[in-house]
Amino acid sequence: MIKLENISFDHCIKCTVCTIYCPVAQATHLFPGPKQSGPDAERLRIKNPELVDASLKYCTNCKRCEIACPSDVKIAEIIQNAKWKYVKVHWFRPRDFFMSRTDLVGGLATIFSGLTNFIINLKVMKVLMHLFLNIPYSRKFPAYQRGTFTGLYKKKFMQSQKVYEKRAVFYHGCFVNYNNHSLGEDLIKVMNALGYGVDLVDEKCCGVPLIANGYIEKAKKNAQYNIDSLGKTGDAVIVSTSSSCSFALMHEYPSFLELDNSSYIDRLDYITKFIYDEFTAGNIPQMKAVGIRAAYHSPCHLERMGGVIYTLGVLKMVPGLDLVVLNSECCGIAGTYGFKKENYEISQGVGQNLFRLIEKAEPEFVVTDCETCTMQIEMNTKYKVLHPVTLIAMALEEKNKGKK
Amino acid sequence: MIYDCVIIGGGLAGLTCGIRCAEEGLRTVVISGGMNSLHFSSGSIDLAGFTENGSVVKKPFEHIKNNAAKKKDHPYTKVGIPAIRKSLDYFKEKVSDEGITLNHNSDFNHFHVTAIGAVKPTYLSQESVFSSRGKDIIKSGAKIAILNFKGFRDYYPEQTAANLKEHPLFKNSELMLGDISLPYYLHTEKNLHEFRSTDIARIFETERYLPRIADEIKRAAGDADAVSLPAFIGINNYREIRGKLEAMTGKFIYEIPTLPPSILGLRIDHAVKNSFFKHGGEYIAGKKIESSVIKKGIVESIITGSRGTSSEIKAKYYVLASGSFFSGGLQSGVSSISEPVFDLKVKGDSKRSKWYSWNFFDKKSHPFLSYGVETDSSFNPSTQDGKTVKNLFCAGSVLAGYNPVKEGCGGGVAISTGYKCAERIIREIKK
Numbered sequence: 001m002i003k004l005e006n007i008s009f010d011h012c013i014k015c016t017v018c019t020i021y022c023p024v025a026q027a028t029h030l031f032p033g034p035k036q037s038g039p040d041a042e043r044l045r046i047k048n049p050e051l052v053d054a055s056l057k058y059c060t061n062c063k064r065c066e067i068a069c070p071s072d073v074k075i076a077e078i079i080q081n082a083k084w085k086y087v088k089v090h091w092f093r094p095r096d097f098f099m100s101r102t103d104l105v106g107g108l109a110t111i112f113s114g115l116t117n118f119i120i121n122l123k124v125m126k127v128l129m130h131l132f133l134n135i136p137y138s139r140k141f142p143a144y145q146r147g148t149f150t151g152l153y154k155k156k157f158m159q160s161q162k163v164y165e166k167r168a169v170f171y172h173g174c175f176v177n178y179n180n181h182s183l184g185e186d187l188i189k190v191m192n193a194l195g196y197g198v199d200l201v202d203e204k205c206c207g208v209p210l211i212a213n214g215y216i217e218k219a220k221k222n223a224q225y226n227i228d229s230l231g232k233t234g235d236a237v238i239v240s241t242s243s244s245c246s247f248a249l250m251h252e253y254p255s256f257l258e259l260d261n262s263s264y265i266d267r268l269d270y271i272t273k274f275i276y277d278e279f280t281a282g283n284i285p286q287m288k289a290v291g292i293r294a295a296y297h298s299p300c301h302l303e304r305m306g307g308v309i310y311t312l313g314v315l316k317m318v319p320g321l322d323l324v325v326l327n328s329e330c331c332g333i334a335g336t337y338g339f340k341k342e343n344y345e346i347s348q349g350v351g352q353n354l355f356r357l358i359e360k361a362e363p364e365f366v367v368t369d370c371e372t373c374t375m376q377i378e379m380n381t382k383y384k385v386l387h388p389v390t391l392i393a394m395a396l397e398e399k400n401k402g403k404k
Numbered sequence: 405m406i407y408d409c410v411i412i413g414g415g416l417a418g419l420t421c422g423i424r425c426a427e428e429g430l431r432t433v434v435i436s437g438g439m440n441s442l443h444f445s446s447g448s449i450d451l452a453g454f455t456e457n458g459s460v461v462k463k464p465f466e467h468i469k470n471n472a473a474k475k476k477d478h479p480y481t482k483v484g485i486p487a488i489r490k491s492l493d494y495f496k497e498k499v500s501d502e503g504i505t506l507n508h509n510s511d512f513n514h515f516h517v518t519a520i521g522a523v524k525p526t527y528l529s530q531e532s533v534f535s536s537r538g539k540d541i542i543k544s545g546a547k548i549a550i551l552n553f554k555g556f557r558d559y560y561p562e563q564t565a566a567n568l569k570e571h572p573l574f575k576n577s578e579l580m581l582g583d584i585s586l587p588y589y590l591h592t593e594k595n596l597h598e599f600r601s602t603d604i605a606r607i608f609e610t611e612r613y614l615p616r617i618a619d620e621i622k623r624a625a626g627d628a629d630a631v632s633l634p635a636f637i638g639i640n641n642y643r644e645i646r647g648k649l650e651a652m653t654g655k656f657i658y659e660i661p662t663l664p665p666s667i668l669g670l671r672i673d674h675a676v677k678n679s680f681f682k683h684g685g686e687y688i689a690g691k692k693i694e695s696s697v698i699k700k701g702i703v704e705s706i707i708t709g710s711r712g713t714s715s716e717i718k719a720k721y722y723v724l725a726s727g728s729f730f731s732g733g734l735q736s737g738v739s740s741i742s743e744p745v746f747d748l749k750v751k752g753d754s755k756r757s758k759w760y761s762w763n764f765f766d767k768k769s770h771p772f773l774s775y776g777v778e779t780d781s782s783f784n785p786s787t788q789d790g791k792t793v794k795n796l797f798c799a800g801s802v803l804a805g806y807n808p809v810k811e812g813c814g815g816g817v818a819i820s821t822g823y824k825c826a827e828r829i830i831r832e833i834k835k
Contacts, residue, residue, distance in 0.1 A: 015443065015444060015664050015665070016600060016602075016664055016665050017438075017439045017443050017664075017665060019600060019602065019665075020439075020443070020602045020665050020670070021439070025603075026606065029598075029599075029603065032598065033600075066690060067438075067689045067690030068438060068439045068689075068690070069438050069439075069690075070437070070438030070439055070440075070441075070730075070731060070732075071438065072437070072438065072692070072732075250713050251713065265713070273715070280406065303689060303690070304690065305713070306688050306689075306690065306691045306708065306709065306715070308688075309433065309686055309687075309688055312686070325681075
């Protein structure tokens with residue numbers, strides 16, 4: 001049976017525009033491109049699942065095909081669905097299992113963060129991972145921090161947040177929780193300056209790495225957990241500093257995982273949209289000139305959400321920021337994709353255009369919204385990467401305590 | 405978000421309008437739902453190609469003056485000939501700044517060759533399609549080699565040659581066919597059969613194989629003076645590549661567009677987008693406008709995205725350049741035609757059987773192609789109740805009153821109406 005709502009492939013007129021803009025098809029001829037892997041092959045797959053071909057695995061789910069499509073075909077979604085519906089995957093995949101459990105691994109790693117970071121960067125460990133786990137030797141790993149952000153929040157911030165009347169729930173995601181506490185601290189600083197007190201609620205990994213690695217049922221469980229948890233937050237606004245987490249919470253839950261997120265959807269924003277709306281409503285905290293020259297890279301999933309203009313709009317209001325907006329190019333890492341040996345070369349190949357643009361721009365910093373783009377850019381260029389929220393936090397005057 | 409100018413549609417009309425507005429310092433955003441139809445176009449700009457009875461127009465401006473400009477509803481009438489000229493000069497200058505030269509045959513049309521070898525009149529073309537040197541070569545009856553990459557499936561030189569031989573322009577020319585192949589492809593992961601024009605264009609762009617390609621061209625083309633290749637000799641740096649190939653082979657290099665994606669059109673798309681960004685324009689890609697608010701003849705806002713993920717966008721002025729039926733600018737029901745963003749008054753027959761001709765290749769073309777939004781002489785549309793919407797302008801193929809296929813004027817109307825709307829907005833804002 002064909003489900004009627006899933007026949008967007010029928011709107012494809014074979015114009016091949018998606019393939020022009022597919023970063024993977026540009027980097028390797030092994031991937032026949034989104035048109036062929038998506039709408040073209042879907043007809044065959046529906047007829048006979050044996051006609052599924054192996055090239056599906058090259059898709060990074062960056063969604064640039066969907067942005068390019070003039071006929072509104074959900075190309076990436078078709079490919080993503082087919083990947084896990086038709087391709088038989090072995091139940092025992094230790095690498096994919098651990099790679100997609102960002103909260104499980106992160107939770108363990110942050111307990112002994114010093115030891116984890118030491119071991120994971122040992123040459124012998126890298127060789128072993130390369131040989132037995134198919135994790136590429138030259139791939140750098142993000143460092144784990146000591147303890148979790150939730151722990152830090154309870155110790156350092158919980159008390160001070162109570163003075164604010166307006167409330168915001170911060171969906172911090174795994175990266176802030178285990179790898180980048182300072183981004184979480186910056187967010188609190190910015191929200192406070194805007195007059196909001198920040199709350200945390202119980203949350204699990206948004207499910208993006210689980211979907212990417214084929215653990216759909218587990219992703220659904222996580223999503224339902226988050227929906228229940230975020231749904232119970234009254235009328236507080238909800239913000240996230242991760243463009244991909246936001247994309248999952250807003251779009252992937254209802255469309256790909258087919259779950260009802262109406263309990264919070266009207267209150268959730270990716271952080272720069274929230275800040276932009278506050279700024280344009282006149283709620284602008286005092287900022288000092290930062291005196292920085294930065295290059296901005298727009299992550300694929302933020303583009304798909306149409307969120308880039310808000311990030312740019314906010315950055316344009318940061319005084320003393322000399323911003324170079326880079327042409328829209330995929331960095332190539334695509335979450336866990338670039339951490340796998342079989343994809344490593346393609347992933348690096350995809351990113352070359354972006355790395356060249358960054359070098360040409362000669363900035364002091366690179367600014368981007370996405371955590372994995374950050375890892376990829378820091379590994380491949382000599383620049384440090386900042387989140388837009390961090391930049392705003394840098395611009396805030398110390399004495400600025402905001403309106404309560 | 406509050407803008408000076410919001411443009412709905414990122415095609416030729418929308419971007420021309422956007423460049424002009426952004427250049428004047430207006431805060432301008434283009435919202436586009438998917439890539440524009442330049443990706444399927446010849447990359448040449450048609451101004452006025454055919455007369456009412458289907459014969460070829462020689463001097464397009466003269467033709468517009470004597471024909472189109474006499475029809476009250478024709479977009480060209482509303483733009484006016486001086487502004488049409490000005491808009492085309494402006495467009496040429498802007499794409500030239502981005503590295504694409506557009507040539508014209510003084511005030512005359514020239515011809516370009518389509519993927520199946522049909523010869524069509526047009527007004528502006530890239531230098532690989534029209535230049536005075538190319539014109540001389542064809543006039544002199546020189547030998548022309550029509551080449552293809554061996555195994556490339558999106559172009560058939562035999563068909564080109566067969567059709568060209570029928571055309572009076574080539575009656576003196578000697579045409580020969582040939583294939584070029586490259587040793588490089590023997591080592592690729594993929595069969596050349598599966599390559600698209602963009603795949604090959606990217607190989608050309610690296611310039612790594614140019615000497616070998618030049619050798620192949622010399623071998624296949626023998627003593628021919630001119631060589632035609634399917635259009636894939638680079639996207640962004642095609643001028644250098646073409647120059648180098650001409651120097652290496654000593655032959656004139658002509659380009660013929662292939663099946664989509666069209667590299668010739670892609671170059672124009674990249675050039676206008678780059679120009680728009682350079683002038684400070686903002687761009688939202690892949691977004692649909694879900695609804696709009698019009699009160700007392702003034703657009704107050706438009707809303708993109710669905711529930712929870714929607715955003716309201718406000719501006720002083722709006723431009724609707726959302727294209728015709730294919731681009732979703734116009735919609736057809738079982739027996740109705742509508743404009744989905746603002747529900748504007750549309751001109752078109754509501755009887756379905758009147759929309760099209762039974763003969764697909766009818767010389768009179770299909771009536772639905774001339775359907776579109778009705779506007780007054782300043783391109784302001786009106787709502788269903790007949791009220792004019794004062795801060796909304798319409799440009800490009802969403803407009804009624806002309807048939808781009810029958811008249812051969814799609815590009816010219818898009819550029820001139822886009823430009824005219826921009827001029828109006830600039831004037832209003834500077835008041």
